[in-house]
Amino acid sequence: MKPAVIQMVSQDDIPANLQRARALLEQAAADGARLAVLPENFAAMGRRDAAAIGRAEALGQGPILPWLKNTARDLRLWIVAGTLPLPPADAPQAKARACSLLVDDHGEQVARYDKLHLFDVDVADNRGRYRESDDYAHGAKVVVADTPVGKLGLTVCYDLRFPELYSALREAGAELISAPAAFTAVTGAAHWEVLIRARAIETQCYVLAAAQGGVHPGERETHGHAAIVDPWGRILAERSKGEAVLLADRDPEQQASIRARMPVASHRRFFPQDAMRPAYTSE
DSSP: OOEEEEEEOOOSOHHHHHHHHHHHHHHHHHTTOSEEEOOTTTTOSSOSOHHHHHHHHHTTOSSHHHHHHHHHHHHTOEEEOOOEEEOOTTOTTSOOEEEEEEEOTTSOEEEEEEOSSOOEEEOSSSSOEEEGGGTOBOOOOOOEEEETTEEEEEOOGGGGGOHHHHHHHHHTTOSEEEOOBOOBHHHIIIIIHHHHHHHHHHHTOEEEEOEEOSEEGGGEEBOOOEEEEOTTSOEEEEEOSSOEEEEOOOOHHHHHHHHHHSOHHHHOOOOGGGGGSOSOOOO
């Protein structure tokens, strides 16, 4: 029942990034992980050709998807492939999505989550302005899938700021939630730990927070602090910067006990779909 999270310092060289990711996943498998989560943009950071990368992968001409399937099969390891740019499966010429794939230990795709919330913000760092929507389209679906370590909900980075998504994942049966990320150094220092612990506490799920942690092309610096958080909000494993492989045991009995002693799911009086309804009426 051991999940792992990976921390990387990815650059703009795809083959080099895949080589480093393979070495880190080999370490996770050797340490007994059944599932490992790679960070956001694990295969490329700082590239401005997301559309071209995505089209090549969708048409079977790119290196990332074959690498992913072969690595999962070779290591007998389930992998959450952070994010990579991919257009919809039925429209290879469409705008890419920031896609998080779940691949099983036979190299078969089990689930696909397209990032719902895109990072269009201004940050007081060297870059200053981030507009993910220039390169990506929004996803539209909440995704939960069965894995050897439990029912896994899929999210990505900026999603952490939207608790209604996490409530929907818990409602759909999630026991663990993956959150591959590339938080900026500025926003990460302010909010990363608070967010990953809050999402774990309110859903009573394990949060598998893979991260980028270092300096990347274009003077972009990421916060790091990859972590595994338990359903009580305790950080079971963490690394501040640089490459890392972090593992922790999932304890289903402890998780069930937490949920039984504090049954917040049955106490809820507001549901995600209620956000579309007015809170007050004039009557």
